[in-house]
Amino acid sequence: VRGPAAEVVADRRDLHAHPETAWTEFRTTARVVQRLRALGYRVRYGREVVREQARMGVPEAAALEAAWERAAAEGADPALLEAMRGGFTGCVGELEGAAGPGPTVALRFDIDALPVTEADAAAGHRPAREGFASRHPGAMHACGHDGHTAMGLGVAAALAAARARMAGRVRLVFQPAEEGTRGAAAMVAAGVLEGVQDLLCVHLGAQSHVSGEVLPGVTGFLATTKLDAEFLGKEAHAGLAPEEGRSALVAAAFAAVGLHALPRHSEGNSRVNVGVLRAGSGRNVVAGQAQLLFELRGETTAVVDYLERQAAAVVAGAAAMYGVEHRLRRAGAAPSASSDPALMALVARVAEATPGVRRVGEPCRAGASDDAATMMAAVQAAGGRATYVIIGSELPSGHHTPRFDIDEAVLPIGVGVLAGTALELLGAHP
Ligand SMILES: [Zn+2]
Numbered sequence: 001v002r003g004p005a006a007e008v009v010a011d012r013r014d015l016h017a018h019p020e021t022a023w024t025e026f027r028t029t030a031r032v033v034q035r036l037r038a039l040g041y042r043v044r045y046g047r048e049v050v051r052e053q054a055r056m057g058v059p060e061a062a063a064l065e066a067a068w069e070r071a072a073a074e075g076a077d078p079a080l081l082e083a084m085r086g087g088f089t090g091c092v093g094e095l096e097g098a099a100g101p102g103p104t105v106a107l108r109f110d111i112d113a114l115p116v117t118e119a120d121a122a123a124g125h126r127p128a129r130e131g132f133a134s135r136h137p138g139a140m141h142a143c144g145h146d147g148h149t150a151m152g153l154g155v156a157a158a159l160a161a162a163r164a165r166m167a168g169r170v171r172l173v174f175q176p177a178e179e180g181t182r183g184a185a186a187m188v189a190a191g192v193l194e195g196v197q198d199l200l201c202v203h204l205g206a207q208s209h210v211s212g213e214v215l216p217g218v219t220g221f222l223a224t225t226k227l228d229a230e231f232l233g234k235e236a237h238a239g240l241a242p243e244e245g246r247s248a249l250v251a252a253a254f255a256a257v258g259l260h261a262l263p264r265h266s267e268g269n270s271r272v273n274v275g276v277l278r279a280g281s282g283r284n285v286v287a288g289q290a291q292l293l294f295e296l297r298g299e300t301t302a303v304v305d306y307l308e309r310q311a312a313a314v315v316a317g318a319a320a321m322y323g324v325e326h327r328l329r330r331a332g333a334a335p336s337a338s339s340d341p342a343l344m345a346l347v348a349r350v351a352e353a354t355p356g357v358r359r360v361g362e363p364c365r366a367g368a369s370d371d372a373a374t375m376m377a378a379v380q381a382a383g384g385r386a387t388y389v390i391i392g393s394e395l396p397s398g399h400h401t402p403r404f405d406i407d408e409a410v411l412p413i414g415v416g417v418l419a420g421t422a423l424e425l426l427g428a429h430p
């Protein structure tokens with residue numbers, strides 16, 4: 001089988017076999033840059049599209065370097081890699097239409113994988129059975145971003161082929177570090193969305209597990225903030241001199257309970273979760289250090305800002321109770337956002353006419369958070385419009401699990417709906 005649909009599937013499988021987690025998408029970015037260039041796009045990457053200080057949740061230098069060297073060993077272009085060294089992944093490609101002036105339409109695709117160990121063939125997992133399972137131990141495309149990136153390349157090709165009819169320009173944003181809502185803010189801060197009238201974002205499967213179904217938008221992304229707290233106490237012999245110790249573990253434990261008991265805000269629903277508590281070194285040692293990783297979510301950005309202030313007080317208070325030092329660091333954040341009705345209507349109209357689409361559903365409640373909301377809110381705040389399109393997909397297992405897989409038959413549907421909508425916005429009716 002040849003043709004655009006086969007190419008999107010081949011790209012997805014190549015990316016699936018080489019998953020790269022947040023801020024280490026070196027090989028992935030290099031491949032996207034080369035493909036966009038070959039299609040005639042002007043491509044920016046490295047520090048030009050990622051502002052250093054606005055990055056959140058960046059891995060340790062050693063982990064970044066190991067991933068960078070792995071990408072080099074896998075044959076990624078050295079010149080491209082050099083610009084990304086230290087975790088400056090992601091890229092932006094722009095193509096000017098040849099039919100005169102018009103709007104700037106942006107499409108955003110997230111490219112990162114997750115720290116999940118992929119299931120094997122014995123578990124009946126298709127990528128393993130068919131030879132394209134992860135070759136990177138401990139990393140897996142378990143959220144479908146391999147499919148998103150592949151669809152982005154498919155859209156790039158479709159728009160390049162229609163360039164003569166396009167009035168205005170398209171900007172394709174390949175975003176790193178979506179997981180943990182860590183990457184979008186750094187791209188926004190670097191100005192990648194400046195001048196954008198319409199922004200299209202996409203996810204496979206999430207709120208629709210029906211292949212052939214398309215949901216034109218999402219309402220009520222939850223705002224979220226991810227925080228890392230560190231407690232630094234003082235080790236001591238638990239029998240001989242406990243009074244000389246300061247237990248970071250006990251402080252962190254009280255903080256965990258206090259965080260789950262945060263007073264809520266009347267303006268909207270919220271969620272709190274302490275997901276990780278690591279502390280101590282031995283049974284008979286007063287614990288000298290502890291880490292606590294937690295997240296806050298809320299219906300509005302104001303609710304989460306309120307929770308974040310309360311959380312800071314709880315962490316500081318628990319540290320003070322036991323006389324330990326503490327540090328609190330933001331590891332990720334995204335605002336609330338909703339799709340624009342007029343843009344959703346256009347997506348729905350295009351989807352109705354897209355081959356393979358069997359049903360166009362209603363906009364859905366998000367019930368979760370996504371880094372795309374950072375970009376949607378940025379475009380909307382500047383007077384533009386944005387939506388987040390769900391391309392339905394049957395799933396053998398849920399997102400973020402070791403047996404996750406997508407129905408590859410829906411990839412061309414995503415390409416058709418997104419490219420078709422962009423072309424409508426650029427006056428180049430498909
Ligand atoms: Zn995910």
Ligand SMILES: [Zn+2]
Nearest residue numbers: 143144145203
């Ligand atoms: Zn995702």
